Amino acid sequence: MKKQIAVLPGDGIGAEVAESAISVLKVVSEKFGHEFEFKKGLIGGCAIDEYGTPLPDETLTICRESDAILLGAVGGPKWDGNPSELRPEKGLLTLRKSLDLFANLRPVTVFESLAEASTLKFEVVNGVDLMIVRELTGGLYFGRPSERIGENKDAVVDTLHYTRKEIERIVQKGFELAQVRRKKLTSVDKANVLESSRMWREVVEEIAPKFPDVEYDHRLVDDAAMQLIRNPKQFDVIVTENLFGDILSDEASMMTGSLGMLPSASLSADGPGLYEPVHGSAPDIAGQGKANPLAMILSSAMMLKYSFNLSEEASAIESAVQNVLNEGYRTQDIADSHSPVISTTEMTEKVKAA
């Protein structure tokens, strides 16, 4: 199989972890006889510095012409004071919107060898295997107006906007994913307060009959935030609105003890998918070889699976990661007192060898 992959390292540790993923993918391509061509582009703070915009047209073109996109991370204190149009995150938000990447898949899998690293009790998190399906191109993130109002600009509005179609396609995706997993879908909303949530609930009820083998329920977002801590194993797939998904997926990431373990995929109806670690650019440790490359490596496994349909290759990466962890190797973020701490490249080499 021949594929072109856009690589957007971004800022901070983005470059290091992107290199890790590329080198692991090279091993995979040799072993399984594929041809992956990598094309790099700038996004985020480094793009602002070079081109005066967080998402240069050139980058967008590279992405559009690729079969999939790998992204490291964007952001850093250097650009924190910038106006919103010139912030690194804006590049990511615009990319999501431009490519219509409406379905953000965030699996949370707790590796038994790491379960102790969580602040939650071992027996609560060990065995957790859930996926948050977050709507990514609508809701409060993109609704207009989003501005100061009133004569003296002394009031402000943001707008939570959805079309029924937007809700339908993400709910459909949630059901589809549940169907190939443990067949349980939890839809999260705030239907006792928001009209958009009431439409969301209606859509879930409309689509559910198409998936008679999937068990589903509705939960209010405040309750869901609680249940994720009380008993995370009750969940299989959670489908929810953009901002709720942002909050709940970061919360759920704590099951694993470290953000450094969590991959994500952002999919559109038919264009290239975007794969990125859930963690940020961690400017404080950038360039020191301390970054955990596993989230990025696992993101590239998701790419193989969801964009290229290469499930066997994806599993090969996932079991390599599992093995390396079982052997006790740790980057500093997931280290405990009795494990040898290794660097970003050492970890990458271990995964490649495995």
Next chain:
Amino acid sequence: MKKQIAVLPGDGIGAEVAESAISVLKVVSEKFGHEFEFKKGLIGGCAIDEYGTPLPDETLTICRESDAILLGAVGGPKWDGNPSELRPEKGLLTLRKSLDLFANLRPVTVFESLAEASTLKFEVVNGVDLMIVRELTGGLYFGRPSERIGENKDAVVDTLHYTRKEIERIVQKGFELAQVRRKKLTSVDKANVLESSRMWREVVEEIAPKFPDVEYDHRLVDDAAMQLIRNPKQFDVIVTENLFGDILSDEASMMTGSLGMLPSASLSADGPGLYEPVHGSAPDIAGQGKANPLAMILSSAMMLKYSFNLSEEASAIESAVQNVLNEGYRTQDIADSHSPVISTTEMTEKVKAA
């Protein structure tokens, strides 16, 4: 001191826990020589059944004429299918708005004797003592439009609206509370996406110089959801927007192992305050004497402190609760294998005796 207290038991276990609070307050009034007069009113589902509205005018009048309000809980499956205007929660939302109860104080205190009940590790939660200050009368909850739009009503909007004044008064309250606690304030927003959050951040920066002894920082809501689990002891006072506060406070409640322990206060600038447990009406156990009355009892302690300035009396209730827990008494929701499970009234008697 002579005070009139409105009591709105509401639905489900509301009636039981409201009785508990009243009887504890009677002990306090005798012991400290106060006169508390209780006036009951209907709210929520029972009010819908009786008057066809979740907040009858009569109830609102009783509340307005009182010095403080105690509320049990509202809601139940019986009214879940109702249109939004005829839902029990609507009564609560209208009451908050009508009395301008903009500041919702949700303390999360982990009692050492209960710390084991949390799904978080003992050493992570033991000693947690934080307070979430949630804006309660603005934001997505009350912004207009909140409706179906488009020719075929196939789109929907909700509106996150704030005036600068609304943000100022809640941020001010957050700083004031931090000042009399451990002098640390965390403001939570989503300033990398929302314009309202950017105004929120500006207001925090403007008010901060008035409180030079309070250390403060800003956190994004997704990060805050994570940090609450990673290291809850880092927080003293958290001030945030209505919906963020709803989600984060329910999440934080899991530190204590049970919602049955958590009180709340909702305050206006000068009218009567509203005091209610964070838990819901728990229709499944209503009328069976299984409800944990401690959240309601602790809410009445907050009333003594915040509405009547009776700190000594409030502390007397709080230490009574602490003592009863130390002695090992538990209602079923907080029971472990080696504690005797007692009923709502037994627990109330224990607290009264203590």
